Amino acid sequence: MMRVKTKATGLAPVANGGGGRGESAAHDLELRPGGMLVQKRNPDSDRNSIPPPTIRVRVKYGSIYHEISISSQATFGELKKMLTGPTGLHHQDQKLLYKDKERDSKAFLDMAGVKDKSKIVLVEDPISQEKRLLETRKNAKIEKASKSISQISLEVDRLAGQVSAFETIITKGGKVAEKDLINSIELLMHQLLKLDGITADGDVKLQRKMQVPRNPDLPKANPYPLIIQN
Incomplete structure (x- = not known):
């Protein structure tokens, strides 16, 4: 029987297509408020093939509460536009505070920790309004x-x-x-x-x-004093 000799190369096995791919995958992750690592979301692409759940948030404006049904993956900017109708306040004149912190219009609700029945405070932004x-x-x-x-x-x-x-x-x-x-x-x-x-x-x-006259040499006064029809 013939024996086949093998020679150790000293190379470690490659997992999941190489370390570069693993590093790339790590960059595609983000930390949720609960401490869970999830894949980063691209706001310009299709977020999920499955429609995200709809949540109801309570928005306080002055002494009045407005209950808004909205996608859990919507942005605060989208919420502002939905609040324009019931509050009469232009979306550019709004500030949304969640957990006593102003939220950027491009930030996602779920990424900020907003859940069903969460409370959000709406205040006017006098600078933006002006x-x-x-x-x-x-x-x-x-x-x-x-x-x-x-x-x-x-x-x-x-x-x-x-x-x-x-x-x-x-x-x-x-x-x-x-x-x-x-x-x-x-x-x-x-x-x-x-x-x-x-x-x-x-x-x-x-x-x-x-908008200037087509004829730049228009007379300033009657240049034809002798040519008059009686």
Whole structure:
């Protein structure tokens, strides 16, 4: 019988596809509040094939409690949006406190230890509220300025067209009533002054800059004093 000799290599057996894979798996774990190691959750991916359980949380706002049914794996930001209706408070103006600690909107309820019938406190965030109101006013001002510029632009185009038509008639030897010509010019200049008085920034400022008469050489007064139709 032939004997096969084996030679010891001194290498330790490789488990689970190598140490690198084990280290990678370790990085994919996170510690739950109860001390249990679980796989990390990616908020941008499908969290679980099985729908997470729904829990009921009691949210205190002032002296009133609101009971909200929500997924146990939802975020505090999602809870804020659900509270907008019953509280009338914009979700950006809310602060949620759980166990006397403010919770980030991106944090998950279950990761913070929130369970069924847990109590959460809702308070107003005056700083965020002020910032949002200022932003709202700013946007309203921009919208109003943009609308005014558009309206003035239509009138400027109309009046500039009239003046241009008068110029064409006069150039061809026709006659134009001095009153009509001067009136059109004055109305046009009035609209340009209104346009110049609009304060704007960014895109609206560029919009205002573009709203100039198509003819930059529009007369400032009646240049044809002898060409008058009686």
